[in-house]
Amino acid sequence: MPSGAAFLVRRSLSSALVILGTVTLVFLILYWLPGDPAELVAGENATPESVARIRAILGTDRPLWAQYLDYMGGLAQGDLGTSFATQEPVGLRPLGTVPGDDRADAAGQRRRHHPRRRPRCSGGGQSRQLGGSCHPERDAVPDLDALLLARHPAHPVLLGHAAMAAGHRQRQPGPARAAGGLPRPHRRRPADAHGAGQRAGRAAGALRHHAARQGPAGAAGAVPARAAQRADSGDHPVRHHRGGAAVRHGGGGNTLRPAGASAACWWMRWA
């Protein structure tokens, strides 16, 4: 029936318009939101240099239009971006995510709420996961350099750190590098223009695999973390609500704030 087909076409076009508008609006809102995601990823005691480096890795140092075009281009290819916290592709993760479920989230809570009760690194600073490190400002740097190297081979921030990143990659034994070949659901980017992004994703996969393989060290660090999480799980909503209110009323413009200050907004934790 031709009229039904016309109806479908019209509805599909208007639906696409609605989704496009929603995505654009959300992108703009999140872009103009106060607070620097790089500072949150970097942790509380990060040096300005490492924050700048993380900003370059996340791509949040670029102008608005570049970020928008990059995001929309990825979206057109089914790539929803890479999570700042876990370095995983986003995919359908929001569907199955339970707040406080994954390890990075638990680590983030530990960092924010228990700066004094932070468990010691039993592996001598070998925990190299982005969010799970005991000293993110020191440990995360080589990882981030490797990621940055993969994404922007000639990035100015990277000069002087490339050697460190290369050394880090060489320290990783064979299986970590072989983990780059793991099947990952969001590898739909073609190899030409987005090869760099693919390499970055693979590096992130290798790093995560590397962190997961460190059984003894990781397990020893995880037990106190879980205990700390359980200890303060009772008053979470209150804390987050208070934190959110503080962010709304106290925070004015785009000022740089300490990492813990803006991280307490409840919906930020949910996502």
Added chain:
Amino acid sequence: MKDIPVIQGAVLLASVSYVLINLLVDLSYSRIDPRLRVEG
């Protein structure tokens, strides 16, 4: 965690499912009630 890509993904998922469900509802109107007719 201000994890922007994850938030964007969640919003995109919500809006896509909203639009799709509305489309399905609109399509099923004429199936459920044969008196209705699609008008160009």
